[in-house]
Amino acid sequence: MPAELTGPRLDPESAPAKRLVVFLHGYGADGNDLIELGRQWRKLLPDAAFVSPHAPERCAGAPTGRQWFRLDVLAPDDARGADERWRGVVSARPALDAFLDAELARLGLDDSRLALVGFSQGSMMALHVGLRRRRAPAAIVAYSGMLVGPDKLGEAKARNARGEPPPILLVHGDQDPVIPLEAMLAATDDLARAEIPNQWHLSFGIGHGIDAGGLRQGGLFLAQAFRATAR
Numbered sequence: 001m002p003a004e005l006t007g008p009r010l011d012p013e014s015a016p017a018k019r020l021v022v023f024l025h026g027y028g029a030d031g032n033d034l035i036e037l038g039r040q041w042r043k044l045l046p047d048a049a050f051v052s053p054h055a056p057e058r059c060a061g062a063p064t065g066r067q068w069f070r071l072d073v074l075a076p077d078d079a080r081g082a083d084e085r086w087r088g089v090v091s092a093r094p095a096l097d098a099f100l101d102a103e104l105a106r107l108g109l110d111d112s113r114l115a116l117v118g119f120s121q122g123s124m125m126a127l128h129v130g131l132r133r134r135r136a137p138a139a140i141v142a143y144s145g146m147l148v149g150p151d152k153l154g155e156a157k158a159r160n161a162r163g164e165p166p167p168i169l170l171v172h173g174d175q176d177p178v179i180p181l182e183a184m185l186a187a188t189d190d191l192a193r194a195e196i197p198n199q200w201h202l203s204f205g206i207g208h209g210i211d212a213g214g215l216r217q218g219g220l221f222l223a224q225a226f227r228a229t230a231r
Contacts, residue, residue: 002095007031007053010038017049017107019138019226021115022100024122026144027071028062030054034119037210041219045226048115051103055122056095068092068125085148089128096129111135112160112229115222119143119210120179127168127187131156131196136166139225141218143171143210146183150190160229167228168198169221171214173206 008031011017021041023034031052038050055066069088071081104110114137118126123145130140136158159165168191172184184200191198201217203210210218 002098003056005053005056005095005099007051008035009052010035010042010050012049013042013046017047017109019045019048019113019115020103020107020109021045021048021050021117021222022103023050023052024068024096024116024118024125025052025055025066026120026122027067028059028065029119030066034117034122037117037215040215041222044219044223048222048226049107053096053099056092068096068121071121082149085124086152089124089148092125093129093132096125097133100129100133111137113138113226115139115141115225117141117143117218117222118145120145120208124148130166131158133158136160136164138229139167139169139222141169141171141221142187143214143218144173144176144179144208145170145187146179147187147190150186153190153194153196156194156196165196167221167225168196169218170198170200171203171210171218172200173203173209173211173214175205175207178208 025033031054035052055068057067059065059067069092116126116130123142126140130137170184172181174181188200203214
């Protein structure tokens with residue numbers, strides 16, 4: 001039975017909630033790390049509820065933090081890490097899928113009203129899970145992350161009512177020392193080859209983090225994606 005997730009929430013400015021934005025934090029953090037982004041996006045998304053679940057496992061590398069899955073090989077260019085990351089996203093997916101289903105049911109919404117926003121390891125989860133839902137979410141935003149298992153995108157079959165994959169925005173700092181910019185560029189190419197459209201935004205002078213420009217781009221992208229699903 002998958003672990004039951006929980007985490008901080010923000011109610012929409014205008015009730016009831018018509019959209020749901022789920023933040024997926026990075027390795028060694030917890031849900032409190034990203035929930036404040038919801039306050040920054042409230043003006044753009046006044047009818048959205050925000051939730052930021054804590055990952056299911058305690059993090060050995062940061063005892064007060066959490067992890068979606070264990071990472072022994074951190075360097076993205078180390079081939080030994082590919083299998084580790086794949087096993088990780090696959091093992092963590094059931095708990096996240098169950099959480100998303102429960103949150104949507106609680107709010108009376110379906111996947112067309114859902115957006116996934118990840119940072120670092122959370123971006124790996126957002127892309128993996130979002131592309132494999134029964135129905136595509138309205139959008140996926142991946143900050144400072146990477147695409148796990150690009151050779152397995154044939155199983156990424158999530159589509160919306162029009163038969164389209166979810167729109168994706170990849171955001172990365174050009175000075176990221178943890179997950180280098182090349183990971184984002186590789187992801188854009190891999191997604192395009194799988195006929196999954198995506199956009200990207202480069203934050204100049206930014207390391208492993210989210211700057212004001214990247215934050216605004218993400219909020220605008222979500223607002224546009226949600227408008228498209230409302231047509």
